[in-house]
């Protein structure tokens with residue numbers, strides 16, 4: 461199974477997603493600065509994968525501190541957590557993973573430096589392994605919602621590449637295919653950074669799951685033609701009421717799906733749910749450099765100096781979402797908020 465981020469023994473082992481699909485380059489990130497830069501530039505991306513990378517980066521910080529003073533070691537790990545927290549603002553899994561590592565650090569504070577280092581690496585690896593297990597559970601819960609035969613539209617990449625492995629939205633699709641369903645995936649190209657065109661197609665083609673690439677603006681036409689029976693996407697942060705932030709353009713897909721009577725699903729682990737936010741309005745939306753829009757892959761096709769608005773995410777209101785599928789089942793209306801909260805608490809109690 462493809463896993464985009466793991467511990468190699470000497471560093472945080474990642475596949476450089478900015479180079480896909482042209483080149484498959486794996487690297488070991490040796491310093492916390494390298495991990496932070498990989499998250500910032502989207503070499504490692506997708507909410508759960510960012511969380512796993514940050515946790516491993518904090519474990520790496522503990523290893524890089526060569527001394528024996530546990531107080532200094534704790535300070536070094538906390539500083540690494542602060543640096544990593546400043547990389548991207550929207551995916552809450554990043555902050556969730558950093559908090560979990562800081563909690564572990566505090567639980568380990570009575571130990572010597574060796575014990576702290578070992579304990580932190582074990583925790584980071586646990587976060588990764590749990591994420592893979594949760595993706596598989598999301599797949600099992602979500603497959604029933606997929607049509608026995610038909611087209612499923614997805615936006616961005618919420619696959620193995622975006623998680624510890626297996627994927628959330630693509631996990632649901634994988635599980636449906638494994639259950640024998642006859643499915644064709646329609647992958648939105650996902651402007652401006654083309655996660656759909658570059659990553660979703662690549663990953664599905666490797667698994668021999670039928671996939672057709674479309675321009676983002678072809679989605680409505682495809683729905684009019686009756687070729688989409690369900691939409692499933694991932695999420696970067698889900699508020700308490702079920703409003704879900706995901707890659708820019710997701711909201712447009714949800715509106716189109718509603719217009720055409722097509723069910724729209726969000727698949728995400730409970731680490732993506734932010735119970736501190738009552739609704740989606742408060743979700744911080746990352747804005748990225750305008751050159752991603754004017755000059756993708758260094759080919760400029762807009763007049764120099766043009767004003768650009770480049771939000772990386774948008775928020776889909778819960779009323780457009782048929783179900784939010786987590787590792788603990790599906791939250792649906794009319795009790796979506798309550799069911800979502802129960803699912804989050806059930807994992808945090810376990």
Ligand code: MRU
Nearest residue numbers: 505506507616618622694695707
């Ligand atoms: O900017 P990205 O590529 O990190 O955005 C990723 C997405 O929007 C994904 O859909 C989301 O993180 C869910 S990943 C399982």
